[in-house]
Structures are given as C-alpha cells and as structure tokens.
Amino acid sequence: MSEIYHFFQQLINGLTVGSTYALIAIGYTMVYGIIGMINFAHGDVYMVGSYVAFIAIVGLSMLGLDALPILMAGALIASIVVTSAYGYSIERIAYRPLRNSNRLIPLISAIGMSIFLQNYVMLAQGSGSKAIPNPIPGEFVIGDSAMNGVIVSYIQIVIFSVTFLAMLGLTLFISRSRLGRACRACAEDLKMANLLGIDTNAIISLTFVIGAALAAVAAVLIGMQYGVITPNIGFLAGIKAFTAAVLGGIGSIPGAMLGGLLLGIAEAFGADLFGDQYKDVVAFSLLILVLLFRPSGILGRPEVEKV
Amino acid sequence: MKNKKHLSRLFVALALSGATSFSLAADTIKIAFAGPATGPLTQYGDMQFNGSKMAVEQINKAGGVDGKQLEGIVYDDACDPKQAVAVANKVVNNEIKFVIGHFCSSATQPAADVYNDEGILMITPSSTNPAITERGYKLVFRTIGLDSDQGPTAANFIADHVKPKNVAIIHDKQQYGEGLATAVKQTLEKRGVKVGMFTAINPGDKDFSSLIAQLKKENPDIVYFGGYHPELGLLLRQSRERGLNVQFMGPEGTGNTALSAIAGAASEGLYVTLPPPYDQDPRNKTLADAFKAANRDPSGPFVFTAYAAVQALAQAIGKVGEDPEEVAEYLHQNSFDTPIGKLAFDAKGDPKDFKFVVYTWHQDGSKTEIK
Numbered sequence: 164m165s166e167i168y169h170f171f172q173q174l175i176n177g178l179t180v181g182s183t184y185a186l187i188a189i190g191y192t193m194v195y196g197i198i199g200m201i202n203f204a205h206g207d208v209y210m211v212g213s214y215v216a217f218i219a220i221v222g223l224s225m226l227g228l229d230a231l232p233i234l235m236a237g238a239l240i241a242s243i244v245v246t247s248a249y250g251y252s253i254e255r256i257a258y259r260p261l262r263n264s265n266r267l268i269p270l271i272s273a274i275g276m277s278i279f280l281q282n283y284v285m286l287a288q289g290s291g292s293k294a295i296p297n298p299i300p301g302e303f304v305i306g307d308s309a310m311n312g313v314i315v316s317y318i319q320i321v322i323f324s325v326t327f328l329a330m331l332g333l334t335l336f337i338s339r340s341r342l343g344r345a346c347r348a349c350a351e352d353l354k355m356a357n358l359l360g361i362d363t364n365a366i367i368s369l370t371f372v373i374g375a376a377l378a379a380v381a382a383v384l385i386g387m388q389y390g391v392i393t394p395n396i397g398f399l400a401g402i403k404a405f406t407a408a409v410l411g412g413i414g415s416i417p418g419a420m421l422g423g424l425l426l427g428i429a430e431a432f433g434a435d436l437f438g439d440q441y442k443d444v445v446a447f448s449l450l451i452l453v454l455l456f457r458p459s460g461i462l463g464r465p466e467v468e469k470v
Numbered sequence: 471m472k473n474k475k476h477l478s479r480l481f482v483a484l485a486l487s488g489a490t491s492f493s494l495a496a497d498t499i500k501i502a503f504a505g506p507a508t509g510p511l512t513q514y515g516d517m518q519f520n521g522s523k524m525a526v527e528q529i530n531k532a533g534g535v536d537g538k539q540l541e542g543i544v545y546d547d548a549c550d551p552k553q554a555v556a557v558a559n560k561v562v563n564n565e566i567k568f569v570i571g572h573f574c575s576s577a578t579q580p581a582a583d584v585y586n587d588e589g590i591l592m593i594t595p596s597s598t599n600p601a602i603t604e605r606g607y608k609l610v611f612r613t614i615g616l617d618s619d620q621g622p623t624a625a626n627f628i629a630d631h632v633k634p635k636n637v638a639i640i641h642d643k644q645q646y647g648e649g650l651a652t653a654v655k656q657t658l659e660k661r662g663v664k665v666g667m668f669t670a671i672n673p674g675d676k677d678f679s680s681l682i683a684q685l686k687k688e689n690p691d692i693v694y695f696g697g698y699h700p701e702l703g704l705l706l707r708q709s710r711e712r713g714l715n716v717q718f719m720g721p722e723g724t725g726n727t728a729l730s731a732i733a734g735a736a737s738e739g740l741y742v743t744l745p746p747p748y749d750q751d752p753r754n755k756t757l758a759d760a761f762k763a764a765n766r767d768p769s770g771p772f773v774f775t776a777y778a779a780v781q782a783l784a785q786a787i788g789k790v791g792e793d794p795e796e797v798a799e800y801l802h803q804n805s806f807d808t809p810i811g812k813l814a815f816d817a818k819g820d821p822k823d824f825k826f827v828v829y830t831w832h833q834d835g836s837k838t839e840i841k
Contacts, residue, residue, distance in 0.1 A: 309713025
C-alpha cells in the first residue's frame with residue numbers, strides 16, 4: 164500500500180476513534196464545568212447505554228422489526244432515553260445529597276457508582292461478551308483496490324455524521340437556547356446563578372442527562388462498529404474520554420471535541436510508528452506534554468480562584 | 471457457680487461443633503476447581519468445570535474414593551492474576567488439599583507459588599505456558615500440552631502447508647499469548663521462513679484499524695495470533711470489513727464458538743491448533759454421551775483434560791491416601807488410563823507425548839481437522 168493511502172487511512176481511523184472519545188468526553192467536561200466534579204461513573208453510563216442498545220436490537224429483531232432504519236433508530240432512541248434516565252438518577256441518588264460536602268466525597272461516591280453499575284450489569288446480563296451485529300456492512304474504497312487504497316466503511320461515515328450533528332446540536336443549544344444560557348451562567352458561578360433565580364438543581368440534572376444521552380449515542384455507534392460489548396468496557400472508554408476532556412481543557416465543550424479528535428489521531432499514528440501495544444503510551448505522553456506547557460488544557464481557561 | 475455452668479455449656483457446644491466439622495471433613499475429599507466463572511473468558515472456565523464436575527459425579531456414583539465422596543468447589547479467578555492469588559489463599563484457608571485449575575497461564579503461575587508453599591497439589595487442565603512447570607515445584611502438574619509443543623506444531627504447519635513468503639505474528643502481551651507467539655517465531659525462523667512483522671496489541675482493545683492498515687502495508691501470507699478469542703474475533707471482523715484478505719491462525723485459546731459470534735462470517739477458514747477431538751474418539755463415545763445426557767457440551771478443548779485430571783488425582787488418592795506429597799509421588803511414578811489416552815507425567819509434571827492438531831474453523835462454530 165502506498166504511503167499516501169496509508170497516511171489517510173490512519174487519519175480516518177484516528178478520526179473515527181476520536182469522534183467517539185469526543186462524544187463521551189462531553190459528559191465529563193460539562194459536569195466538571197458546572198459543579199467542578201469528575202463523574203467517574205460516566206464511563207459506566209456509556210456501558211449501560213451499549214447494553215440497552217443491545218437489548219433493543221435483540222428485542223426488535225425478535226418482534227420481527229428487523230428493517231435497518233427501525234433497528235438503528237430503535238436502538239438509538241431506546242439507548243438515549245434509558246441512559247438519560249440513568250444519568251438523572253445517578254445524580255439524584257449519588258451526588259445531590261453530597262452537594263455541599265467536601266469535594267472529595269462525591270468523587271468517592273462516583274467511584275462507588277461505577278463499581279455498582281458494572282456489577283449490576285454483570286449480574287443482570289452475565290459477564291461474558293455480547294455480540295452486536297453490524298447493521299450496515301460495506302465500505303467505500305478510494306484508490307486502486309481494498310488492499311491498496313483508503314477504506315471508509317459505511318458505519319464510519321455514520322459515526323462521523325452523527326457525531327457532527329450531535330456536536331452541532333449541542334453547540335447551538337448551549338449558545339442559543341434559554342436553558343443553554345442558564346447552563347453557561349451556572350458554569351460561570353453556581354451560587355450567583357442561583358441568587359438570580361436559576362433553578363441550579365434542574366440545570367445540574369440537565370447536564371447529567373445531556374452527558375448521558377451523548378454517551379448513549381457513542382455507545383450505539385461504537386457497539387455497531389466493533390460488535391462486542393462486555394460489562395467492563397466502561398473503564399477504558401471512560402479513562403480515554405476523561406483524558407480527551409483534560410487534553411482539550413476540562414470544562415470547555417469545544418475543548419472536549421478537539422481533545423477527543425486529537426487523542427484518536429495520536430493513537431492511530433502512535434500505533435503506526437511504535438506498534439499497536441504502545442498506542443496508549445503515545446496518547447498519555449501527549450497528555451503529559453500538553454499539560455506541562457498548558458496546565459489548563461488546549462482550550463481551557465486558567466482556573467480563577469473563586470472567593 | 472452460675473458462670474461455671476455457662477462455661478461448661480460453652481465447652482460442650484464447642485466440642486460438639488468441632489466434632490461435627492471433623493466428621494464432615496472425614497466424609498468428603500474436597501477438591502477446588504479454580505478458573506474463570508466470570509469475565510470475558512468464562513466459556514473456557516465452563517469447559518474446565520464441566521469436565522471436572524462430570525468426573526467427580528461419576529467417581530462418586532461408583533462409590534467414591536476409598537469410601538469417601540469427592541466434593542468439588544468452584545473458585546472464580548476471572549483469569550486475573552491478582553484474583554488468582556486471592557483464590558489460592560482462600561483455598562488454603564478452607565483447608566483444601568487438591569486443586570484442578572487454574573485456567574489462564576498468567577493466573578496459574580502466581581497461584582502455583584501459593585499452592586507449592588502451602589503443600590497443596592495442583593493440576594491444571596488448560597494452562598499451556600512452559601514456565602509454569604519450570605520452577606522445580608513438586609506439587610504442580612498439568613494434563614495439557616505446552617506452548618513449546620503447540621507453537622512448533624503451528625509453525626511447522628505454516629511452513630509445510632501454507633509455504634508463505636512472509637509471516638506476521640501478533641500477540642496480546644500476556645504470558646500465554648506472548649509465549650506462543652515467540653515459540654512460533656523461533657520455529658519459523660529456524661525453518662527459514664521470514665517473519666516480517668512481530669508486534670503486540672493491548673488485551674481488551676476494541677479498535678485494530680491502525681494495526682490492520684499496518685498489516686496491509688506488510689502484506690503477509692498468513693497472520694499468526696497468540697492470544698484469546700475476544701481480541702482475535704474483533705481483529706478478524708475488522709480485517710474483513712477493511713478488505714484485508716489474509717489467512718489467520720490462532721491457538722486453542724481462540725477455538726471457541728464465541729469467536730464466531732464476534733467475528734461472524736470472518737471466522738470462516740481460520741486455522742486453529744487444538745488438543746485432539748477427544749469427544750469424537752470412538753473409545754470415548756459412552757462418556758461423550760453421558761456429557762450430552764447431563765446437558766453439558768463435551769466438545770471444548772479443556773473438557774476432557776479436566777476430566778482426566780480429576781480421574782488421575784482420584785486414582786492416586788485411592789492408592790496412597792490424602793497426603794499431597796505422596797499423591798504427587800504416585801502421579802509421577804505411574805501412568806493412568808484416561809479419556810485423553812495413557813496419561814503419564816514427566817519429572818516436571820508435564821504430560822508425556824501430548825499432541826496438538828490443526829483445524830479449519832467454520833463460522834457456525836464447528837471445525838474440521840486438517841490431515
């Protein structure tokens with residue numbers, strides 16, 4: 164395969180992986196932006212999303228509704244609705260009662276939630292792997308042949324476009340809508356926003372719901388792309404997305420998008436240059452380098468000490 | 471006075487409870503079955519547990535060992551080295567003297583240290599890494615062949631049947647996968663076959679797109695994968711989706727119906743080295759039928775090796791009693807008629823003359839032997 168095809172193939176591979184990191188990273192960054200807490204259960208919310216999608220696909224197929232658009236839409240809608248409910252309940256049960264306590268306490272609660280979700284899914288669904296079929300097999304080939312050319316599979320195109328639409332929708336929502344303005348106000352100063360008549364509890368719940376919904380979108384897309392889910396996929400996905408959020412500047416939504424894409428591309432080319440086993444090393448080295456020179460991340464604002 | 475009465479009652483109660491637990495211990499011979507009952511490799515644990523449970527049931531039905539019943543207790547190590555050590559310590563605390571397990575080489579290795587220190591006899595029906603029996607432990611045995619046999623079998627098959635110009639070898643950095651991959655590489659190079667690519671992946675990884683792009687660039691005639699089915703399944707599926715049409719080959723840790731569930735049509739035609747098909751051996755027909763009658767699948771590669779391990783252990787206990795040291799001595803010096811053939815152990819505790827067979831895997835989870 165010629166070098167130029169190889170380069171573009173790795174770029175596309177990196178962008179695909181990066182898009183999904185970005186979708187999950189939004190959940191971390193939005194929650195951090197508003198209540199300054201790292202929701203370590205977010206990776207497991209993503210995992211729950213993929214199981215809901217799996218159950219929806221199996222259920223729809225059993226009912227005989229196995230037409231492609233119904234399957235994809237059904238999985239997506241079911242996953243978004245159920246996973247959002249999870250996101251809301253987790254905040255309500257595990258974080259809200261601890262709102263005014265020491266910062267470390269909700270963090271421990273989040274880790275507990277993560278362990279709980281993993282074990283709950285293991286009990287309910289078994290700890291072995293589950294296979295999700297790829298509903299749209301097939302690919303475009305740019306170049307001479309599959310062996311010598313750039314391959315973009317249909318599912319990759321779906322991942323790009325859905326990620327793009329979700330990001331666009333979120334950006335418009337945050338910058339244009341009334342609720343988005345309330346979100347920004349809360350991110351600026353939670354106490355002040357409350358004094359000015361914004362229902363901050365509702366806004367915080369909303370952030371968790373948005374984060375969970377985007378994680379569900381990522382779960383459906385990644386599930387269909389790779390085809391295998393296990394109860395422990397949330398851990399690695401969560402760590403990678405958290406890295407993406409920190410890389411881009413935690414608290415910043417465009418930062419999470421950029422961080423995700425950068426991380427994906429770094430992994431693809433890192434794997435290419437140093438071997439597949441070193442791709443995580445490359446990704447985390449990049450994180451350390453960026454943080455050395457820009458401690459608040461690429462697009463993050465320097466922390467202002469609140470009085 | 472009153473206090474004294476209480477004390478004496480307490481003593482009676484203690485003596486009674488002591489007596490009951492003693493009598494229970496005398497009735498049964500406990501054997502720990504250690505392996506993954508949870509986690510992504512559960513299917514293999516089930517094969518192992520099915521084989522050992524079947525053996526225990528049949529031995530008990532035939533009157534047990536020396537008039538005592540065998541009692542198998544399952545311990546879950548999830549194929550995790552840390553959990554395996556915890557399991558080993560639990561076995562020690564429960565005063566069990568015999569272990570059938572563990573499954574993953576990387577779990578068996580640290581657990582074997584504990585067992586050997588505590589005088590517990592261990593027979594693994596499935597861990598194939600050579601290092602496990604290379605530390606001079608007297609109480610460690612296995613009833614399966616070694617990677618140092620399986621690797622060369624695979625490599626010789628590649629050199630003789632595939633006759634490749636260029637081979638790529640990928641492993642998962644774990645003791646089992648890396649050991650096999652290294653053995654395959656060494657044999658291939660000895661036979662003058664070019665190994666153009668030798669690289670590793672991270673266990674648990676989902677995305678191999680970057681690796682596949684590299685494979686396309688390298689363009690090998692065959693790819694050997696040292697590792698387990700979850701990663702190979704994804705690698706096969708993604709290779710097919712990305713138009714990489716190359717022959718893959720894997721070890722017995724990949725020969726599992728879950729591979730087909732993950733990879734689908736992409737698993738068709740994969741080469742796999744597995745222990746011989748004991749369940750299809752005419753001599754084992756009654757036993758295989760007994761498995762099916764008990765609703766257990768006899769076809770996995772570790773079912774009969776586990777069965778044979780229990781059988782040899784029971785026979786040895788029947789002859790020399792329950793002292794692990796003496797049982798080990800007996801296992802070393804004698805041979806046993808088992809469904810996997812005549813089983814005898816060498817000085818290290820490895821089975822003598824164990825053969826692996828190369829199969830073609832099919833997408834429905836079945837396989838055909840390549841003669």
